[in-house]
Amino acid sequence: MTNFEFKNPTKIIFGKNTIEKLTTEIPSEAKILLLYGGGSIKKNGIYEQVKTALNNFDVVEFGGIPANPEYAILMQALEVIKTEKITFLLAVGGGSVIDGTKFLSSAALFDGDTPWDILANSIPTIVGMQFGTVLTLPATGSEMNSGAVITRAETKEKRGMGGPGLFPLFSILDPQVVKSIPKRQLANGITDAFMHVLEQYMTYPAGAYLQDRFAESILQTLIEIAPKILTDPTDHIAASNFMWSCTMALNGLIQKGVPTDWAVHAIGHELTALFGIDHARTLAIIAPSHYAYNFESKKEKLAQYAERVWQITEGTIDEKAKAGITKTTVFFNDLGISTKLSEYTDAYDGTAALISKRFTERGWLELGEHKTLTPNDVEKIVEMAY
């Protein structure tokens, strides 16, 4: 176990009919910008619940934040924040709306040339404008962490940002929202959370017994609830465990004291930027090839995963490790998610070389838990995923 620091001050309000608690959680003098996405919250009743809870507040609205929150659109919201003298941001949505809100939290108090610098120059946000969230789509864990990923269509880029100032003040997690989420999004959410765990787990044994077991706990829970939630999204127990697993998968806890990988995300982001493939699906495309390509350095953890998460107790380390990769692929496929790029686009030719070139240009020359994966390795991994 390596040295670490852990602090996560976000207040989680979890359970049925908790959206009404907005009334008491938001500072009473706040002028609120209510941020949301494509408007699904107006169909499923969440918008009504939020507006009722905000009855006594001064509220301005900004809808239309797209999946993979777009820089140009967020810059319009930033204009509203300034014009309307907003003091509190309320994100009602999934990871995209929350990530977009985090960017705005940072940009609202940023005094550099252009807010793009926060992303381009990886400037950490020490203090941001206060914000809370109402989660409508369990997946990214953004509701209880201090990171965000922003997309810029103009340059086909996805960039990360973060900092201690970007933890939500509170996040409201009502599992009842799950019942109105389309099946495709539920499958994405399960895959996203599953891959968040794997990025922090599928490395090499580092003597972090407890963190390993926590990671395996989340994976096992996701495997247990996945068929239930896809069959019956009104199943409250399944929905609750799905929602809490997604949060715990990326709230910082399981990454403390262990090596982490995150190469799958780095590569996956490019597939979203290039082809518009859903974020979670890009992870499912890259992961199996990444694990197969880096088999020697990951096989001990792959075997541990196969044994503890998939109950594969027979065979050598190599056999178990390979079975672990197969099980992962089958799990994604059973969710209706293909793990090959060619099933998402016919125009995949040249993708591997293009991503490799971009990584070289950006100076991303050392990826993975050992910092040994070069753009050349990335090219081979993407080719394996065609």
Added chain:
Amino acid sequence: MTNFEFKNPTKIIFGKNTIEKLTTEIPSEAKILLLYGGGSIKKNGIYEQVKTALNNFDVVEFGGIPANPEYAILMQALEVIKTEKITFLLAVGGGSVIDGTKFLSSAALFDGDTPWDILANSIPTIVGMQFGTVLTLPATGSEMNSGAVITRAETKEKRGMGGPGLFPLFSILDPQVVKSIPKRQLANGITDAFMHVLEQYMTYPAGAYLQDRFAESILQTLIEIAPKILTDPTDHIAASNFMWSCTMALNGLIQKGVPTDWAVHAIGHELTALFGIDHARTLAIIAPSHYAYNFESKKEKLAQYAERVWQITEGTIDEKAKAGITKTTVFFNDLGISTKLSEYTDAYDGTAALISKRFTERGWLELGEHKTLTPNDVEKIVEMAY
């Protein structure tokens, strides 16, 4: 899974040689009261490290806080806080020193008649004097929660207190402290953490799959490291996992959304107050009898525990559940901890009736996760534990 709220703002600084970080974590203008116990920190080098880190601060010392922090002694420390105009408390010790510091944090800002009211009337602490901790004995989890238990020798009482104002600002967890802890205390620490988990887990199935698995993760980790740490407390991996498991066992996470019991603690506290038996040992005395007495209402969880934590896959629910109790008893015994009161004192006769009477007098008439255990039940449980 039931509705819950979770917020834990304590900053954890974990790892080798982290005590030096005190220098930057304590507010620079603070006037510090350094609190510690019987002086073992002066023998194992921790005191030196702390004093070096506090070199540029104004520091007053108060040593001699005993195991089961004693109200009368703490009242002396409170006098020092007032006389010396202390603004920051630094606990360097185990759960007793940290709990005592929490009482002082609350009492320093309390404006009622007497600080005993905080305990006697269960007054929650909303704002306390800021404090940090350097943990020297993994066990109670007090370093990352907002609760404390205080003893009053005069009336042979142990009382709990808590509130959102009692989270440490930071806690420094250097696993290297483990190597200088006596074997008896290590066994106590493992038992204490193990029982903290069981109090939040050994109830009835409540559809909290993730919390169950997290709880089982901590139990499995404690079982894995116990023999290692007792054989070689310099084993850094074992020490790290021991320390982090103790913290995670009682930082609020695994109790969220699930029923909890805590009857073992309520009864165990009486054994400490009456006979001075180490806290952890009182839990080991009561738990097996408590689980046997409440077998019908706990057997499903006992069986799940036996299966997942102890790999007992054969047999009926009842058989597995019974095996789970036996395994727990053997685990404590293997740590050198007896589970029968008569092995700690010859004067046990009448203890059950006395504790039952006390519970009746205090109005503690409904214990356990179902709130169905009466003082009469408590009497029978204690008798079974003779």
